[in-house]
Every structure is written in C-alpha cells, then in structure tokens.
Amino acid sequence: MASSPRVRLDPATRREQLLSLGVRLLATRPLEQLSIETLAEAAGISRGLLYHYFGSKVQFHEAVVRRAADELIEATSPPPGEDQLARLAYSMAAYLDYVVENHEGYLSLVKGAASGNESLRAIYQESRAVLTDRLFTEDPDGLMLPDTPQTRLVVHAWAAMVEGLVLQWAERPAGVSRDEVLAILNGSLPALIELAR
Amino acid sequence: MASSPRVRLDPATRREQLLSLGVRLLATRPLEQLSIETLAEAAGISRGLLYHYFGSKVQFHEAVVRRAADELIEATSPPPGEDQLARLAYSMAAYLDYVVENHEGYLSLVKGAASGNESLRAIYQESRAVLTDRLFTEDPDGLMLPDTPQTRLVVHAWAAMVEGLVLQWAERPAGVSRDEVLAILNGSLPALIELAR
Numbered sequence: 001m002a003s004s005p006r007v008r009l010d011p012a013t014r015r016e017q018l019l020s021l022g023v024r025l026l027a028t029r030p031l032e033q034l035s036i037e038t039l040a041e042a043a044g045i046s047r048g049l050l051y052h053y054f055g056s057k058v059q060f061h062e063a064v065v066r067r068a069a070d071e072l073i074e075a076t077s078p079p080p081g082e083d084q085l086a087r088l089a090y091s092m093a094a095y096l097d098y099v100v101e102n103h104e105g106y107l108s109l110v111k112g113a114a115s116g117n118e119s120l121r122a123i124y125q126e127s128r129a130v131l132t133d134r135l136f137t138e139d140p141d142g143l144m145l146p147d148t149p150q151t152r153l154v155v156h157a158w159a160a161m162v163e164g165l166v167l168q169w170a171e172r173p174a175g176v177s178r179d180e181v182l183a184i185l186n187g188s189l190p191a192l193i194e195l196a197r
Numbered sequence: 198m199a200s201s202p203r204v205r206l207d208p209a210t211r212r213e214q215l216l217s218l219g220v221r222l223l224a225t226r227p228l229e230q231l232s233i234e235t236l237a238e239a240a241g242i243s244r245g246l247l248y249h250y251f252g253s254k255v256q257f258h259e260a261v262v263r264r265a266a267d268e269l270i271e272a273t274s275p276p277p278g279e280d281q282l283a284r285l286a287y288s289m290a291a292y293l294d295y296v297v298e299n300h301e302g303y304l305s306l307v308k309g310a311a312s313g314n315e316s317l318r319a320i321y322q323e324s325r326a327v328l329t330d331r332l333f334t335e336d337p338d339g340l341m342l343p344d345t346p347q348t349r350l351v352v353h354a355w356a357a358m359v360e361g362l363v364l365q366w367a368e369r370p371a372g373v374s375r376d377e378v379l380a381i382l383n384g385s386l387p388a389l390i391e392l393a394r
Contacts, residue, residue: 110311111311111312111313114307114308114311114312115308115311115312115313116308116312148372149371149372149373150372150373150377150381153362153365153366153373153378153381154362154381156361156362156365157358157359157361157362157365157381158358159361160357160358160360160361160362161354161355161357161358161361162354163357164353164354164356164357164358165350165351165353165354165357168350168353168354169350174346175345175346175347176346176347176350180347180393181350183392183393184347184350184351184354184389184392184393187392188388188389188392191385191388191389191391191392192381192385192388194388195380195381195384195385195388196377196380196381
C-alpha cells in the first residue's frame, strides 16, 4: 500500500498528465526547445518511458501542440446565453490572456504553420476554423454576421489582424493597456463587417 | 559591328536585366522552384555566368526577393499632393493588383519570413516598415494617424489583416469583387484608428 501515486496511474491518465506538463513547458519556450529530455526531467521519468508514451519527438510535439490548441479553443469558448457582442468580448479577453500566458508556444505554432510544417499547419488551421466558425454558428439572430463570401473573407482577415495585434502586444506592451487592446479587438469585427455588407 | 545586343551590355545592366527576369519568373512559382537553371534557361545564358553575377543560389534568391520588394514599394507609392484617404486608396489598389499578379512569389516571401529565414525576414520587415511608415510620415495635417503606441499597434495589426485578406482573395476570389475588397481595405484603417483613439 506504500506504492507511489505515479505507479497507480493507468497509462492513459499518465499520458494526459505528461501532455499537460508539455503544454505548460511550451508556454515559455519555442517548440524546438521542448525536447523529450526536458519533459523527462520535468516529469521525473526516463526518456525511454516518454518514447513509449509518444512514439517519437515529432509525435510528442504534435500531441502537445494539439493539446495546447484544444485548451485555447476551450478557454475562448463563451458561456451560452449571452448576446453575440458579449460572447465576442469573452472570447477576445480569453484569447488575449492565453496568448500572453503561452506566448512562446503560441508563436511556435504560428511560425510552424506558416513555414509549411504540414501537421502544425493542420492543427493551426483546424483551431482557427473552430474559433472563426463559432462566430457564424452561434448567432441565431444573425444580427452581426450574415454568412456570405464577403463576411467570410473579412472574418479570415480579421483573425489575422487579431493574431498580429495580440502577438505584437504580448511582445511589446509598452504604452498600450489591456483594456485598449480589448477595445480594438472587440470593436474591429463589427466595424469590418459593416464595411463588407 | 555585328555583335549581339547582349554582348554590348555592361555587367551592371545585364545583372539588372537578369534580376527583372527573376522577378517575373517568381510571380508564378514559389521561391524554392526558382532555380539558377530556370533563370539561365529563360535568359539563354549559362549557369556559370549566372553564378558569376550572383555568387550563389541563396544570394540570387535574396537579390530577386529584394528587387521584388522594391518593386512593390514603388508600385504602391502614391502620387504626391492628394489627401491621405486618396493616397491610401491608391496604395491599396496597387498592393492588391501586385499580390494578384505576383501571387506565388509574394506568398514565398511571406512564408519564408514567417518560417524564420533571416534574410527573407529582414527584407519582409523592411518593406512592411516602408509601407506602414508611409502612413505616418506623409500626412502633414495628422488628420488620420496620430503617431501613438495605440495607432502603431493598430497599423501593425491592420497590415497583417490587409495581407491576409489580399492573399486569401487572390487564392479564392469567388463571390467577392475587386471593388468590394478595396472598399474593405480602404475603410478598415480609418475604422480601426477610430477604435484606437
């Protein structure tokens, strides 16, 4: 009965824990510096056991990035029942805080996707699609976002703007407050949609 | 007196011609497919002579991309004397047409810069800085763009939006007209600046 808690975990639970640890480590370093060695040391287990759980370094990286993207999607998911602008404000605040807290890892995903790494690109595009499709599917009244080629194009471009703004501010926040950033993020979508009507 | 015109060109002029040809070839193919062989064949000269002009494939690529960026800067430079919104409209139309006409090459620059290729990144950032600084320096009345940390951040993000929108539309224009794209591009900067005041 004196076995350590670690030993009693089933493999799936253990893998989940390792993924969460990987995501936390990724917050403060680029993906290419998240080695199996780093995670093994942080988790206090052997490199061999990590390869057992993840197969290869590439698969480990993919799994961590996918988990990080899932966490972003969940964190930015607004509570039901609010109107669309309130949901947008919730998502924007959560997105901003996520990127600030996970700056290095998020930047790795963006760079990796842009550089043509196919699996990172797929994860990036899937999660962006979830984040932007949400804007179209969760407005039963259709007040803000009619689903047209024009608004789809604008939302695509707006997402690039949001990402660029938040990454830039996370890197150089001097002179601009969080509230000012949020005012721009929240106001920009309605303003751009108005231009595309 | 019967020597071919090619022979009479001095080396600097010849190099200029080869660079222009490289830029034209880059319009319709990604940078990694713009080989010394491709250019040598298109120019009707030997690979050896191209190496003589450019030193290496990497230097050749850099020179072509830098030339393409210079052409973009020149093409989008508005005539003097107009008001700021007219200059903005001129630049946006020129930028849109440039990206549509040079889609593959422009995409290569964006991807190369994002992937961390240092020389492409430098060229990309320099040209983006020229394009956006223009917005701050050419408005003697300061009507639209007060130079504050807020507007700098917005212009940075707006540039990402413009690029995302134009690249997306160049790839999938269906359902959205050039005029509709331009209305969004031209209206978005004043609308975003308003949010940042």
